[in-house]
Amino acid sequence: MLDSTRRKLLLDGGWCAAGVVVSQTGALKALALDPAQQSAGHSMSDHSMAGMARPAAVASKRPVHKPLLVDRLEKFVDPLPVPPIAKSVNAPAHAAGAPARAATTYRLTMRQVPVHVHRDLPPTPMWSYGETVPGPTIEARSGQPVHIEWGNELQVKHFFPIDHTLHGAGADQPEVRTAVHVHGAKVPPQYDGYPEAWQKPGESVQAIYPLKQDAATLWYHDHAMGIERLNQYAGLFGFFLIRDEAEDKLGLPKGKYEIPLAFADRLFSADGSLYYPDSGDDAAPWVPEVYGDAMLVNGTLTPYLDVEPRAYRFRMLNAANSRTFVFSLSNHQSFHQIGSDQGLLVAPVEVNQVQLSPGERADVVIDFSHAAGQRITINNLSWELMQFRVGQAAGAAAQPLPQALRIIERVPASVAVKTRLMILREYMDREPKRMLMLLNGTRWHEPVTERPELDSTEIWSFANTTADIHPIHLHLVRFQVLDRQSFDADEYLLSGKLNYRGVPTLPPMTERGWKDTVQTYPETVTRIIVRFEGYVGRYVWHCHLLEHAANEMMRPFEVVAKA
Numbered sequence: 001m002l003d004s005t006r007r008k009l010l011l012d013g014g015w016c017a018a019g020v021v022v023s024q025t026g027a028l029k030a031l032a033l034d035p036a037q038q039s040a041g042h043s044m045s046d047h048s049m050a051g052m053a054r055p056a057a058v059a060s061k062r063p064v065h066k067p068l069l070v071d072r073l074e075k076f077v078d079p080l081p082v083p084p085i086a087k088s089v090n091a092p093a094h095a096a097g098a099p100a101r102a103a104t105t106y107r108l109t110m111r112q113v114p115v116h117v118h119r120d121l122p123p124t125p126m127w128s129y130g131e132t133v134p135g136p137t138i139e140a141r142s143g144q145p146v147h148i149e150w151g152n153e154l155q156v157k158h159f160f161p162i163d164h165t166l167h168g169a170g171a172d173q174p175e176v177r178t179a180v181h182v183h184g185a186k187v188p189p190q191y192d193g194y195p196e197a198w199q200k201p202g203e204s205v206q207a208i209y210p211l212k213q214d215a216a217t218l219w220y221h222d223h224a225m226g227i228e229r230l231n232q233y234a235g236l237f238g239f240f241l242i243r244d245e246a247e248d249k250l251g252l253p254k255g256k257y258e259i260p261l262a263f264a265d266r267l268f269s270a271d272g273s274l275y276y277p278d279s280g281d282d283a284a285p286w287v288p289e290v291y292g293d294a295m296l297v298n299g300t301l302t303p304y305l306d307v308e309p310r311a312y313r314f315r316m317l318n319a320a321n322s323r324t325f326v327f328s329l330s331n332h333q334s335f336h337q338i339g340s341d342q343g344l345l346v347a348p349v350e351v352n353q354v355q356l357s358p359g360e361r362a363d364v365v366i367d368f369s370h371a372a373g374q375r376i377t378i379n380n381l382s383w384e385l386m387q388f389r390v391g392q393a394a395g396a397a398a399q400p401l402p403q404a405l406r407i408i409e410r411v412p413a414s415v416a417v418k419t420r421l422m423i424l425r426e427y428m429d430r431e432p433k434r435m436l437m438l439l440n441g442t443r444w445h446e447p448v449t450e451r452p453e454l455d456s457t458e459i460w461s462f463a464n465t466t467a468d469i470h471p472i473h474l475h476l477v478r479f480q481v482l483d484r485q486s487f488d489a490d491e492y493l494l495s496g497k498l499n500y501r502g503v504p505t506l507p508p509m510t511e512r513g514w515k516d517t518v519q520t521y522p523e524t525v526t527r528i529i530v531r532f533e534g535y536v537g538r539y540v541w542h543c544h545l546l547e548h549a550a551n552e553m554m555r556p557f558e559v560v561a562k563a
């Protein structure tokens, strides 16, 4: 959970200048609120303000933002849209048990489209991989390769302010660039959507996804260097579901009873357009985190969904830039989490809430069979996100949830050939003066320091010295969470000594499946164990708070051939 004390240790005097530490432990900066945040009836998480360095003297030339008063819009008046299934251009969509064949080919084109966000708003211009946000859902089968041509037909001018001081987003670069990453896919490096391998409007790129991996809820999204936060905020994301025979046999709810739910918060202007906040400094508009007062589910503001009194399977995705969601149901009923980032858990876990940070997924089954006639909201803490309207009769009864879902062997720490300590740390950068979060004190462009051997297993220990949860995502691989242990972050920052407090705790059952993104808690060492399988080459690992990733909280790693 979030640290309520908001302890911040600001290191002034440059990002790597050890020894010139100015400790301001306990100081919580009072910061100017964005007009949109002031207008929001909700108290914005103080998370959002942490570390915002707002230059006072620079007058912005941007027009004054007139915020949309989201609270005044009626809730639950729009039905939940379900993104369409992507249509392949060479063959009908994969069928269960179909023989393996040449790659199924899709052509997905990025364009600006009008999106119906709320009944009482004009359509909002957004960016999509089709006609909708999220884009079309790719339905794939394990082991059956998928070939996608990603076309960029966006305009050449971005509709959000570019920060040219960020790495890779210089004024000499095209404003609009895209690089599509399939989050959770095990792919050769040239198809992974490397942040620097972007396309500009008018260009397209071919990618082949071998999908030699288990059934899982993956998603695709933009990853272009320095602007992925803007591109995703504009709408560039979608679901990519991999299914397999083992999962088919479980009899989980399917068809109209299986629904993807992408949660993302946004800010809007009064005219219904998306608003992305800026620092107030036109030369360096980056802000460290973005929190919106408009909660979108599948691109719609607080929608409703008519359901039958029976069990449904929901693929939940946190597609927000910064916000960690804590989901629960308003009638306090429990539900079952059956899967996480990289597929099914060993068994359904009964839960009352699910906490997802940006990038993470939860596969859940909610049984409405005892709730006929009820209206139930799915909430983030006490904040209503969407409403289920439970009907009186079920068309078809759901099969009972299986007691076992699949076998996952726990990977013992003893098989790791190497342990790497990764320090997550934040600094006050000198020029421009603003917060900077780094992995191991290194920036993106510095030489690769993580070079695991193909088919070797390593432990990565993330020591988070900050007061934020940083969801850390590794491309290419799946991993297991070994444990978490609290440590004295102040002591570490002052002396470099890693003093643990208490004993390590095992992850909850919902985190004992295969993961690709892990919440690293404040002042905690989070250990994962990962086997580097599949391909050699260069990939990235990064914080999935998109504003952090854009400002250096992202590093390359390189899988190398066995010596």
Ligand SMILES: [Cu+2]
Pocket: 437, 469, 470, 471, 543, 544, 545, 548, 549, 553
């Ligand atoms: Cu972060």
